[in-house]
Amino acid sequence: MTETQGDISAEIEAISKEYDASGTVEHGVRLDYPPYRSSILRHPTKAPFQLDPEELELWAPVFGQRDVDPLESDLTIQHRGEPIGERMVVAGRVTDGEGRPVRHQLVEIWQANAGGRYIHQRDQHPAPLDPNFTGMGRCLTDGDGFYRFTTIKPGPYPWRNHQNAWRPAHIHFSLFGTEFTQRLITQMYFPGDPLFALDPIYQSIVDPAARGRLVATYDHDLTTPEWATGYRWDIVLTGSHRTPVEGDVE
Numbered sequence: 347m348t349e350t351q352g353d354i355s356a357e358i359e360a361i362s363k364e365y366d367a368s369g370t371v372e373h374g375v376r377l378d379y380p381p382y383r384s385s386i387l388r389h390p391t392k393a394p395f396q397l398d399p400e401e402l403e404l405w406a407p408v409f410g411q412r413d414v415d416p417l418e419s420d421l422t423i424q425h426r427g428e429p430i431g432e433r434m435v436v437a438g439r440v441t442d443g444e445g446r447p448v449r450h451q452l453v454e455i456w457q458a459n460a461g462g463r464y465i466h467q468r469d470q471h472p473a474p475l476d477p478n479f480t481g482m483g484r485c486l487t488d489g490d491g492f493y494r495f496t497t498i499k500p501g502p503y504p505w506r507n508h509q510n511a512w513r514p515a516h517i518h519f520s521l522f523g524t525e526f527t528q529r530l531i532t533q534m535y536f537p538g539d540p541l542f543a544l545d546p547i548y549q550s551i552v553d554p555a556a557r558g559r560l561v562a563t564y565d566h567d568l569t570t571p572e573w574a575t576g577y578r579w580d581i582v583l584t585g586s587h588r589t590p591v592e593g594d595v596e
């Protein structure tokens with residue numbers, strides 16, 4: 347029997363009530379979150395393996411400043427023509443828990459196009475590909491921890507968690523620190539998305555305030571006249587107000 351949105355929403359509601367009644371505060375993502383069906387089988391079941399940091403340094407990636415071209419932060423200029431959709435800027439600051447800037451950090455993003463389609467062989471749903479949009483970009487944070495991308499607002503897309511399952515529009519973010527083990531992967535969402543309550547990935551952060559930290563703010567100061575709308579999204583790497591991260595990516 348195919349499960350419906352109603353079935354999944356009932357499970358989300360039950361977990362949410364259980365969390366509210368527990369009186370505890372969770373800052374992170376639940377890796378084992380049954381409404382997100384594939385998390386049941388693929389979440390880690392053992393404690394993280396402790397590595398010798400010195401040994402790891404021999405294998406860690408090295409990101410040279412020269413390898414990241416500033417043009418790579420503009421996802422709208424990677425092809426001969428302009429991509430279709432709402433041009434937007436997303437910018438913010440990466441800090442640690444004390445508000446100190448995380449400087450010269452590699453920030454990578456990937457996302458669906460305006461029609462909600464990824465260029466990936468596993469994404470064959472009948473939305474158009476955009477020949478002028480690949481959906482990947484990267485940049486380095488500056489000396490004050492700021493990053494900035496120009497892109498196209500992604501559309502929501504269907505996935506096969508259950509019947510009629512749709513992901514809220516989102517941009518995937520990856521940040522690398524100075525060590526391989528510091529990599530952080532998460533998703534940024536857009537304010538007021540009607541799919542929030544229905545999405546088991548967004549809801550796998552059971553604390554409402556914590557999942558709210560994944561939602562960007564519309565920022566008219568970032569909006570550029572006659573050019574692009576602007577969204578502000580800050581990322582906090584540590585502490586009780588840190589940005590929730592995920593152990594895996596959808």
Ligand SMILES: [Fe+2]
Nearest residue numbers: 458516518596
């Ligand atoms: Fe996605």
